[in-house]
Amino acid sequence: MSRSPLITAKNLSVHYPLRGSLIGPAPFVRAVNDVSLEIAPGSFFGLVGESGSGKTTLGRAMLRAAPISKGDVHFDDGEVAYSLKNLGKKELKDYRKRAQLIFQDPYAALSPRMTVRDIVAEPLEVMGLTRSRADTDERVREIAAKCRLNVEHLRRFPHAFSGGQRQRISIARALVSGPKFIVADESVAALDVSIQADVLNLLKAIQHDMGLTFLFISHDLSVVAHVCDHVAVMYLGRLVETAPTRTLFSGPRHPYTKALLSAIPSLDPDDRGKAQKLEGEIPSPTNPPPGCKFQTRCPHAMDRCRVEEPVLESAGVEHNVACHRWKELIF
Amino acid sequence: MSRLIDVENLTLQFDTDEGRITAVDNVSFSLEAGEVMGLVGESGSGKSVTAKSLMKLNPRNAVYGPDTRITLHLDEGPVDVMSLQTDREMKIVRGGSISLIFQEPMASFAPAISIGDQMVEQLLIHTNYSKPQAKEVSIEMLDRVGISDPRTRFGQYAFELSGGMRQRAMIAMALSTKPKLLIADEPTTALDVTIQAQVIDLMKDLVSEFGMGIIFITHDLGVIAQTADKVAVMYLGRLVEQGTVRDVIRRPAHPYTRGLLAALPTLDDIGAPLTPIPGDIPSPLERPSGCVYHTRCQEVIGPRCAAQVPAFLKVDADHAAACHIYDPAGDSE
Numbered sequence: 001m002s003r004s005p006l007i008t009a010k011n012l013s014v015h016y017p018l019r020g021s022l023i024g025p026a027p028f029v030r031a032v033n034d035v036s037l038e039i040a041p042g043s044f045f046g047l048v049g050e051s052g053s054g055k056t057t058l059g060r061a062m063l064r065a066a067p068i069s070k071g072d073v074h075f076d077d078g079e080v081a082y083s084l085k086n087l088g089k090k091e092l093k094d095y096r097k098r099a100q101l102i103f104q105d106p107y108a109a110l111s112p113r114m115t116v117r118d119i120v121a122e123p124l125e126v127m128g129l130t131r132s133r134a135d136t137d138e139r140v141r142e143i144a145a146k147c148r149l150n151v152e153h154l155r156r157f158p159h160a161f162s163g164g165q166r167q168r169i170s171i172a173r174a175l176v177s178g179p180k181f182i183v184a185d186e187s188v189a190a191l192d193v194s195i196q197a198d199v200l201n202l203l204k205a206i207q208h209d210m211g212l213t214f215l216f217i218s219h220d221l222s223v224v225a226h227v228c229d230h231v232a233v234m235y236l237g238r239l240v241e242t243a244p245t246r247t248l249f250s251g252p253r254h255p256y257t258k259a260l261l262s263a264i265p266s267l268d269p270d271d272r273g274k275a276q277k278l279e280g281e282i283p284s285p286t287n288p289p290p291g292c293k294f295q296t297r298c299p300h301a302m303d304r305c306r307v308e309e310p311v312l313e314s315a316g317v318e319h320n321v322a323c324h325r326w327k328e329l330i331f
Numbered sequence: 332m333s334r335l336i337d338v339e340n341l342t343l344q345f346d347t348d349e350g351r352i353t354a355v356d357n358v359s360f361s362l363e364a365g366e367v368m369g370l371v372g373e374s375g376s377g378k379s380v381t382a383k384s385l386m387k388l389n390p391r392n393a394v395y396g397p398d399t400r401i402t403l404h405l406d407e408g409p410v411d412v413m414s415l416q417t418d419r420e421m422k423i424v425r426g427g428s429i430s431l432i433f434q435e436p437m438a439s440f441a442p443a444i445s446i447g448d449q450m451v452e453q454l455l456i457h458t459n460y461s462k463p464q465a466k467e468v469s470i471e472m473l474d475r476v477g478i479s480d481p482r483t484r485f486g487q488y489a490f491e492l493s494g495g496m497r498q499r500a501m502i503a504m505a506l507s508t509k510p511k512l513l514i515a516d517e518p519t520t521a522l523d524v525t526i527q528a529q530v531i532d533l534m535k536d537l538v539s540e541f542g543m544g545i546i547f548i549t550h551d552l553g554v555i556a557q558t559a560d561k562v563a564v565m566y567l568g569r570l571v572e573q574g575t576v577r578d579v580i581r582r583p584a585h586p587y588t589r590g591l592l593a594a595l596p597t598l599d600d601i602g603a604p605l606t607p608i609p610g611d612i613p614s615p616l617e618r619p620s621g622c623v624y625h626t627r628c629q630e631v632i633g634p635r636c637a638a639q640v641p642a643f644l645k646v647d648a649d650h651a652a653a654c655h656i657y658d659p660a661g662d663s664e
Contacts, residue, residue: 051523194594195373196594197594197596197608198608220596226596226602260525264598266556267553267592268556268580269556269557272557277525281495
């Protein structure tokens with residue numbers, strides 16, 4: 001891990017304008033607000049948070065698929081280095097080859113009118129990465145085999161496949177251009193548990209074999225605990241805690257992380273109702289509360305939390321937390 | 332406790348362009364008043380179709396098996412659900428004594444009618460309340476499920492509420508007619524974990540308050556462990572295991588249940604590799620012969636598994652499973 005980070009977000013903000021009133025400044029949503037984050041090459045980096053926390057937007061910004069309003073994202077894979085905010089047309093095309101996305105819903109992400117072969121081959125053709133059809137076919141077969149799809153599968157249309165198989169097709173399509181960085185946005189959320197484990201194992205194997213770096217966006221902390229080496233927790237557009245997986249799960253320092261962990265339903269029937277429950281819901285990002293964004297639901301909030309927003313500070317090795325009270329709170 | 336519903340030999344097939352598909356195959360179970368039964372299974376296992384059958388809420392191409400018997404035990408006497416024909420007769424199982432909560436509350440509220448009007452409408456259909464009374468009852472229910480400022484919410488539309496609020500409103504609506512049986516079809520699946528925990532707590536409170544029976548359909552065994560008294564596990568339309576929640580989760584008897592539990596990521600063994608169940612769920616058009624699970628089963632004991640449907644056998648006092656490993660003598664038959 002001595003190499004420089006593959007992805008570095010520096011004070012990254014993504015703001016979306018809202019249709020505003022005629023008078024006064026146009027209002028906007030701060031979907032991602034002043035996020036700084038490093039992802040080391042070869043990492044399986046987890047990003048968790050409730051819906052509306054901005055995790056998808058952050059992932060998209062790292063792919064240059066969401067507008068970067070403030071700050072920047074740097075990409076450096078040892079071959080090229082890009083500043084995503086100021087990417088020329090040609091560079092952006094090259095970046096698309098190096099950074100790819102796997103979607104959540106394998107039923108919506110694949111065109112029903114294309115064969116699996118054409119779906120997987122499309123990125124190669126669009127990006128002009130292969131010289132001939134034979135070349136393309138060979139590359140498609142090679143990637144398909146890695147995703148456990150055989151030649152027979154390639155001839156069929158997506159409707160003939162189950163959810164797990166479809167997700168393997170989506171993965172093959174994301175991998176075919178030979179990317180270094182993959183954003184997997186809730187990529188197993190739509191799958192059944194028995195299939196989910198299979199797809200997760202496949203992602204891990206591919207990451208290992210091909211030396212990839214993953215940003216794994218998920219709302220499911222138990223999945224994240226099993227596959228990720230680092231985790232960042234988001235709340236209302238901000239990072240509230242980042243740490244290596246084991247550190248985060250064994251000793252969360254932010255009250256929100258703690259609440260997320262204890263909300264996971266326990267498999268022990270005799271362990272009912274012991275969990276500390278979070279009140280209320282995530283506020284609207286169009287109208288965030290002052291001070292700490294979590295203060296409206298935090299059981300430990302005090303006066304300072306309502307006026308002053310905490311910044312990420314070091315709470316240990318690679319462990320950062322944004323809470324005024326993390327030193328006194330022991331969970 | 333008194334018996335609330337008996338389901339015997341429920342078989343349901345659908346006529347489709349590609350042939351007749353078996354969705355539910357000879358499923359039997361019963362539920363007592365005040366009891367929560369978790370119905371577990373993956374997509375395509377037939378759990379939703381089973382639950383909807385109790386309200387005869389299946390499309391026109393549904394064909395019930397001739398031996399299917401569903402009996403709802405009410406104070407007024409037993410109701411034979413299969414014999415209900417007209418919409419008028421079926422009111423009793425559709426919102427009267429049985430209520431249903433869907434997975435996606437955004438899709439189950441009409442978008443152009445206010446939440447309140449929808450609540451009042453069903454109360455007018457199923458109860459003798461006057462319109463003003465129905466409004467008061469609805470507002471009371473909204474308040475009861477933890478919706479702040481219920482009078483304002485009453486006049487709002489589904490899109491104005493957050494996901495958690497919509498699901499609470501859905502629960503309020505389902506419970507305002509005081510049903511004897513509540514069917515909750517993946518009620519927390521679309522919600523964030525923190526909101527899911529709130530909704531589960533709410534449902535538990537309501538069960539003890541109203542004393543109704545609940546059939547809780549989910550694919551999440553953690554949710555089952557936190558809510559259910561007993562569990563029924565389904566695979567490809569068949570019931571493969573049934574028992575108390577402790578028995579099924581701690582000592583799963585069927586290889587499928589064991590596989591499901593092994594595939595589940597838990598926080599107790601972070602970093603341990605996950606064990607998927609090999610293969611995919613077969614298409615209902617290609618139902619395996621014999622035991623429907625034998626194509627993916629890792630405990631197949633012989634050719635019998637592919638040839639013979641396993642009987643539902645007791646493995647403990649309140650615990651049964653449909654697997655040949657519990658019937659060593661079965662070969663001779």
